[in-house]
Amino acid sequence: MAPQRRLMAVHAHPDDESSKGAATTAKYSDESAEVLIVTCTGGERGDVLNPTFTGDYKGLEAMRELRQREMAQAREALGVSQVWLGFVDSGLPEGDPLPPLPAGSFAAGDLATEVPELVRLVRSFRPHVMTTYDPMGGYPHPDHIRTHQISVAAYILAAHPDYRPDLGEAWSVLKLYYNHDFSIARSLALHEAMLDAGLESPFGPWIDRRNEHPILERHATTRIDVDPWRNRRDAALRAHASQIDPGGFFFAVPRELESQVWPWEEFELASTRVPASIPEVDLFAGIDPEASDAELQAAAAGEGEPPIAGYEDTESAIDFLLPAGIEPDNTTTN
Numbered sequence: 001m002a003p004q005r006r007l008m009a010v011h012a013h014p015d016d017e018s019s020k021g022a023a024t025t026a027k028y029s030d031e032s033a034e035v036l037i038v039t040c041t042g043g044e045r046g047d048v049l050n051p052t053f054t055g056d057y058k059g060l061e062a063m064r065e066l067r068q069r070e071m072a073q074a075r076e077a078l079g080v081s082q083v084w085l086g087f088v089d090s091g092l093p094e095g096d097p098l099p100p101l102p103a104g105s106f107a108a109g110d111l112a113t114e115v116p117e118l119v120r121l122v123r124s125f126r127p128h129v130m131t132t133y134d135p136m137g138g139y140p141h142p143d144h145i146r147t148h149q150i151s152v153a154a155y156i157l158a159a160h161p162d163y164r165p166d167l168g169e170a171w172s173v174l175k176l177y178y179n180h181d182f183s184i185a186r187s188l189a190l191h192e193a194m195l196d197a198g199l200e201s202p203f204g205p206w207i208d209r210r211n212e213h214p215i216l217e218r219h220a221t222t223r224i225d226v227d228p229w230r231n232r233r234d235a236a237l238r239a240h241a242s243q244i245d246p247g248g249f250f251f252a253v254p255r256e257l258e259s260q261v262w263p264w265e266e267f268e269l270a271s272t273r274v275p276a277s278i279p280e281v282d283l284f285a286g287i288d289p290e291a292s293d294a295e296l297q298a299a300a301a302g303e304g305e306p307p308i309a310g311y312e313d314t315e316s317a318i319d320f321l322l323p324a325g326i327e328p329d330n331t332t333t334n
């Protein structure tokens with residue numbers, strides 16, 4: 001029997017795991033990989049976004065409890081395990097000028113204390129593959145950017161035997177990916193298909209906003225065919241009843257049309273410690289299915305420090321992150 005493979009998907013808020021790479025996690029779980037969702041914050045500062053949702057949830061504590069209940073249903077729908085990192089949602093700052101981030105929140109916190117929490121988890125779960133967001137957070141929510149930062153740092157540091165041996169034995173994650181489910185390519189493809197079918201597209205205003213505030217579009221390298229797992233993703237989305245309007249954006253595209261036009265979830269291979277050939281259709285491609293963990297770790301250790309996509313201009317990611325033992329960095333909240 002082939003050794004079991006493990007996938008860790010790191011997300012900022014409860015509901016992100018259901019809108020980004022959700023069907024992929026359900027697929028790998030069904031294919032007998034062990035899948036662990038890591039949720040960095042409790043979603044405490046999320047607003048109720050579903051106009052049909054009733055109930056009064058005022059205050060961080062009430063919101064956290066509500067979202068824990070929703071998350072429990074979502075992970076059941078996806079068939080995955082899930083853990084909380086325990087940081088507090090920073091909220092999406094709005095206004096001009098932007099208000100400061102709330103004291104004690106995830107994005108305002110100290111990387112030097114946040115990163116070890118994820119390193120500890122990486123060293124205990126020992127994922128072969130890890131997913132996170134791109135350096136801009138996928139979209140520039142401060143918690144999403146911070147999620148990227150701690151994921152990249154943990155990917156590098158968990159592999160270093162000299163870094164915090166008290167957090168567990170070193171583990172080299174073999175491949176690191178960025179989620180790309182909100183690409184302009186996907187939005188445009190679905191938008192045009194909706195119009196061609198004589199339907200109202202939900203993407204119009206969204207595409208306009210993207211054009212007004214261009215975000216550097218990164219390239220997907222990896223397309224996972226997830227069509228059979230769409231229902232599981234939808235069930236997970238619906239589990240987040242306070243956040244997702246069943247009559248809204250996430251359910252506006254008829255599923256048959258989605259199957260025809262865009263039956264994939266996309267990722268960018270951000271870093272790898274195994275030989276990879278692009279494009280790919282499997283997050284575990286290049287990882288010898290028969291190799292034991294010890295064999296894979298020994299091979300990865302010989303690869304040296306892998307480059308990380310988005311840090312091409314820095315000498316190496318390790319130099320970028322390590323000189324002062326990870327400097328607190330609050331400069332990326334825009």
Ligand SMILES: [Zn+2]
Nearest residue numbers: 012013016141
């Ligand atoms: Zn989020």
